[in-house]
Amino acid sequence: MNTVVKLDTDRELRYDFRAFVAMDEDCGINPMDPKTYADFSPRKIQALVWAGQLHTKNPLTKERVVEFLPTEGEALVKVMEAVSDALARALGPVKE
Numbered sequence: 001m002n003t004v005v006k007l008d009t010d011r012e013l014r015y016d017f018r019a020f021v022a023m024d025e026d027c028g029i030n031p032m033d034p035k036t037y038a039d040f041s042p043r044k045i046q047a048l049v050w051a052g053q054l055h056t057k058n059p060l061t062k063e064r065v066v067e068f069l070p071t072e073g074e075a076l077v078k079v080m081e082a083v084s085d086a087l088a089r090a091l092g093p094v095k096e
Helices: 017-027 042-052 062-068 073-091
Strands: 003-006 010-013
Touching: 003 073, 010 073, 017 042, 042 062, 042 073
Parallel strands: none
Antiparallel strands: 003 010
8 A cells, every 4th residue: 555645746655765865865864763753843744755755756856845735734634644654664663
């Protein structure tokens, strides 16, 4: 089952090693640190969604990702749940 988030179109989130390196190098987010996932700031949501769709044929830039992220509570929660689900698929359950 794919984890999909609605941006400009439906985009599958998948966290492979390329995504982890991008999160670390471009965003300063250590994907291997469980504390990374303890809070979801706006910048972190943008970075996680951006990195999760890098595997696609035409990935969005970080700047474009933020244009499509919802600001409404329920829609934003769905994005955060999709990110969490895709990360759990990649890393297994996060333990603190």
